[in-house]
Amino acid sequence: MSDNNAIEDQRPELLPLDAWHRAKGARMVPFAGYEMPIQYDGIVAEHDWTRESASLFDVSHMGQLSLIGPDGDLERAARELEKLLPGAVTSLTPGRMRYSLLLTEAGGVIDDLMITNTGAQLTLVVNGACKWDDIAHLREHLPDEITLTHYDDSALLALQGPKAAEVLDALVPGVAALTFMSAAAFDWEGTSMWVSRAGYTGEDGFEISIHRSRVEELAEALTADDRVRPAGLGARDSLRLEAGLPLYGHDLDQDIDPVTADLVFALSKKRRETGGYLGHSAITARLADAGANTLAQRRVGLLLDGRMPAREGAEVFAGDRKVGRVSSGGFSPTLGRPIAMAYVEAARATEGTALECEVRGRRLPATVSAMPFVPHRYFRGS
Amino acid sequence: MPRYFTEEHEWIDVEGDSATVGITDYAQEQLGDIVFVELPQVGVEVVKGKDAAVVESVKAASDVYAPISGEVTEINGALEDDPALVNSSPEDEGWFFRLTVGDKSELEGLMDAAAYKAFAESA
Numbered sequence: 001m002s003d004n005n006a007i008e009d010q011r012p013e014l015l016p017l018d019a020w021h022r023a024k025g026a027r028m029v030p031f032a033g034y035e036m037p038i039q040y041d042g043i044v045a046e047h048d049w050t051r052e053s054a055s056l057f058d059v060s061h062m063g064q065l066s067l068i069g070p071d072g073d074l075e076r077a078a079r080e081l082e083k084l085l086p087g088a089v090t091s092l093t094p095g096r097m098r099y100s101l102l103l104t105e106a107g108g109v110i111d112d113l114m115i116t117n118t119g120a121q122l123t124l125v126v127n128g129a130c131k132w133d134d135i136a137h138l139r140e141h142l143p144d145e146i147t148l149t150h151y152d153d154s155a156l157l158a159l160q161g162p163k164a165a166e167v168l169d170a171l172v173p174g175v176a177a178l179t180f181m182s183a184a185a186f187d188w189e190g191t192s193m194w195v196s197r198a199g200y201t202g203e204d205g206f207e208i209s210i211h212r213s214r215v216e217e218l219a220e221a222l223t224a225d226d227r228v229r230p231a232g233l234g235a236r237d238s239l240r241l242e243a244g245l246p247l248y249g250h251d252l253d254q255d256i257d258p259v260t261a262d263l264v265f266a267l268s269k270k271r272r273e274t275g276g277y278l279g280h281s282a283i284t285a286r287l288a289d290a291g292a293n294t295l296a297q298r299r300v301g302l303l304l305d306g307r308m309p310a311r312e313g314a315e316v317f318a319g320d321r322k323v324g325r326v327s328s329g330g331f332s333p334t335l336g337r338p339i340a341m342a343y344v345e346a347a348r349a350t351e352g353t354a355l356e357c358e359v360r361g362r363r364l365p366a367t368v369s370a371m372p373f374v375p376h377r378y379f380r381g382s
Numbered sequence: 383m384p385r386y387f388t389e390e391h392e393w394i395d396v397e398g399d400s401a402t403v404g405i406t407d408y409a410q411e412q413l414g415d416i417v418f419v420e421l422p423q424v425g426v427e428v429v430k431g432k433d434a435a436v437v438e439s440v441k442a443a444s445d446v447y448a449p450i451s452g453e454v455t456e457i458n459g460a461l462e463d464d465p466a467l468v469n470s471s472p473e474d475e476g477w478f479f480r481l482t483v484g485d486k487s488e489l490e491g492l493m494d495a496a497a498y499k500a501f502a503e504s505a
Contacts (some may be wrong), residue, residue: 043440044415234414234441307418307465309438331417331440338417360420360436 015060016155016212020219024230029166032128034061036233039205047333050201050239051374054161055231056222060228063131064151068121077122080146084138086258087115088268094119097181097196100136101258101266107282108254108263110137112246114198123194125156125207127248141278145237149310155215160205160239162377163227168195168206168217168375169223175206177190180378188218201236202243204379241339242332244301244371250312251299251341259286260343271354290346297324298349301371302357304338304364307331310357316342317356317363323348326357334374340366386449386489393473394449394492396483404477405437405446405468407500413439416468421457421479428454428481430488435470435478450488452481473476 012030015021021028026037037058039046049055059182069076084267087100092115102110111130116123126134131150138148159168172186175195183196193210198277210218237247246252246261255278258266267283275284289295290364302311309331329340340357348355353368385395391409395402410416418438428434428448435446457479460467468476483489493501 038441039414042415047440105464238440307438308420309418309443331438333415333440 015058016215017058017060017219020216021058021230024223026230026232027057029233031272032061034128036061037230039232039234043232043238044333046229046231046235046238046375047238049229050161050203050231050235051334052162054159054163054167054205054228055201055235056219056228057158057160057209057231057236058155059128059158059207059236060129060212060215062156063124063126063128063134064091064154064156065124065126065131065135065138066118066121066149066151067124067138068147068149070145072120074117074119074121076119076310077146081115081122081334082271084141086267086271086279086283089115089117089122092117092122095182095184097183097198098369099266101263101271102134102328103258103277103279103280103283104254106287107257107259107279109248109252109256109258110254112248112252112263116196118183118185118194120234126291137265144265151209153212154209155212157208157215157219157222158199158205159208159222159228160199160201160203160231162203162204164203165379166374167225167227168223170209170225178206180204188214192217196369198231200243201239201246202245202374203239203377204377210252212217216248227366238330238333241328241330242334242372242374243342243376244341244373245327246299253373256299256343257282257286259290259295260299261296281338293346295346297343298346299327300341301350301369301373302326302329302340302355302366303335303369304329304340304357304366304374307338308359308362308364309338310340310359310364310366314357314359316339316344318348318353318356323355332373338364339369339373341371344368385495386492387495388447388449388492389501391502392446392492393498394489395484398488399482399483400455400480401450401452402477403434403446403449405472406502406505407472410469410472410476413442413444415439415440416478417463417473418466419461419465419478421461422454422469424454426454428452438465446478447490448481450481450483450485452484453458453481454481456480468478 097116178197199205324344434448
């Protein structure tokens with residue numbers, strides 16, 4: 001979900017599915033320290049297919065970690081992890097997962113991540129470009145008796161789209177009973193895999209963690225179904241942008257706090273009061289700012305007129321006054337117009353505010369818009 | 383009508399003192415789905431090797447350079463409503479702009495179709 005120039009200067013690693021991607025016609029690019037497929041047939045075709053059927057994304061670059069306390073003490077691991085992030089982990093019941101943020105003392109975002117209580121341990125899925133720093137951060141702050149395991153032998157596939165459930169359930173009976181942000185272990189032809197009903201496209205779908213030795217067979221089995229086609233990072237980026245989901249390294253970094261990033265939902269209400277986590281005092285101050293309308297900036301969505309996209313780094317204006325900067329932007333295939341996320345002065349962050357983005361000396365009219373730009377279609381139960 | 387190619391994957395058709403410029407099939411294939419083309423204004427003097435237009439694909443903006451210097455005399459208005467013409471017909475209906483040919487010696491050093499084909503295949 002992010003990139004990092006320092007990592008890209010080194011020779012990229014190969015994904016377990018590297019040869020499979022190339023055989024499928026993928027164009028490979030360096031990303032987060034890996035050679036990754038950016039597209040196969042074309043970004044718009046893959047984007048549209050995800051919205052209407054189902055796409056298979058390889059997200060094996062992401063870090064898959066687990067935490068457990070002494071003698072299998074999950075509760076202890078949860079308590080210790082809670083000292084490093086603003087979400088409730090101890091209240092996470094087995095089979096449930098939650099989005100959260102690792103924070104600095106100053107309230108900046110070190111990474112965004114998914115935490116799952118598997119019943120036996122806590123698992124974390126973190127951004128590929130951040131995983132080594134995350135491991136160092138966790139190891140530095142967690143007590144020695146908390147065991148941290150990095151599952152670097154596991155691949156991670158995301159099957160996303162409205163037909164993902166019927167496709168996967170035909171192969172792995174029972175997965176369709178999972179609801180959004182729940183997860184369980186399943187057996188697939190003698191191999192155990194961990195299936196989560198989650199993703200980063202705004203569509204219904206699953207993330208499947210499986211040992212790298214079986215991932216090619218699984219990818220083949222999934223794409224043998226005509227409803228599934230492979231999709232690359234390009235479509236993943238345009239889908240998550242339409243879904244209003246921030247991309248670490250672009251929309252989030254260590255200089256941005258969750259209140260400014262409009263991720264207040266990730267700040268557990270109870271823990272805002274009780275605190276006890278790195279960054280809590282800074283977060284408390286930012287929440288007070290937000291309440292008093294003195295927050296400096298806020299992440300917003302922008303809908304642009306015309307067809308010319310405003311991309312990361314484009315400056316945002318209100319009249320002659322510079323009021324912000326685009327953090328990620330592009331052309332929305334679903335809406336047929338450019339969209340962006342930007343950090344703007346909080347006073348200009350109200351939905352409907354007319355602003356302008358400057359691109360190559362031209363001013364493009366833009367309107368502050370609610371996100372997601374395209375409604376989420378998660379499965380929350382029937 | 384001779385057609386020349388640049389190492390930056392533009393093509394240029396020369397007809398007397400006028401020339402038509404676009405990007406090659408190889409270039410559009412590399413760029414992917416094109417969503418917007420920013421063309422120069424008619425009357426602007428473009429300079430060989432300098433930015434003349436911008437192509438926006440879903441994922442990125444890319445500069446298009448002038449293969450030779452000259453004054454822009456016409457732009458392809460069809461690209462405003464249908465930028466995907468650059469994908470579907472890059473070397474015909476998806477042309478970008480026409481310009482005057484000031485100095486024919488600037489065409490020396492550009493590639494012909496066979497040389498460009500070999501160049502693109504080795505890229």
